[in-house]
Amino acid sequence: RCSDRFEYLQTLVTEFQDTDSEEAKEQVLANLANFSYDPKNYDHLRDLQVTDLFLDMLTEENENFVEFGMGGLCNLSMVPEFRDFILQNDGINLITNCLSSRNEETVLSAITTLMNLITANSRSEITQPGVLHCMLRFSLSESPRLRNLASVFLQDCCSNEQVAQAEEQMQGQQQTALGIPLPKD
Incomplete structure (x- = not known):
């Protein structure tokens, strides 16, 4: 069973790399993000460098790529080994940039991931003024999910x-100044 699981995940990663179809890539990313929720898959996901793939998606133009990459990182960020990998690979900066996404799911995953990434060493970077300003604005959001999660973060x-x-x-x-760098064109 274990080898079947690895082969299936490997097939997904290969399909993502080989296909030119945006839709197929989105489907694969969504599947990988879902599989990253199950501890049985952690070793395979590590061996297949899926965390790298998720991090790479955070700078894509396609908002669905960003959403699924962020969702996958959110699922993995609770695990110390993955948390440390994300922290060592500029994850805080990449995830913080996702706070300015227009996609609420991406923003919710980004906030949750930042909370999961807090360690004694990363706390000051995660709770820097720009992020706090963002959370304060989110805490006034009309969206209950966003408002509540930002309040929990604070x-x-x-x-x-x-x-x-x-x-x-x-x-x-002025309320227009976000304090979070906008994605580069």
Whole structure:
């Protein structure tokens, strides 16, 4: 069974690399993101370097690629081995850039992933002022999911002093200034 599972996942990765069809690539990415939820697949996903693939998707033009790549990273980021890999491969920067996505699923996965990536060493980068400003804006969102998740991030990941300081900084800014770099054209 284990070898069947590996071969199936390997077939998916190969199909992603070999096909020119955007639709087929989206389907494969969605499947890989779903498989990244199951601990039985972790060794195979590591051996097939699927975490790299997910990270690569975060800079794609296709919003579905970004959504599924972010979803896959979100599923894997709870596992210390994958968390460390993401942190060592510019993951915080790539994920933070996804906070400006127009796709709510991508943003929700990005916030959750950032929360999963918090360690003693990564906390200051994840809770930098630009991210806090973003979370404060999200905490006022009309979307209950976004509003609640941003509030949890602010409560669980940030000190009261950090939040107060970010609120103070934002009062001096126009609401159009995001504090998060926009994707490069």
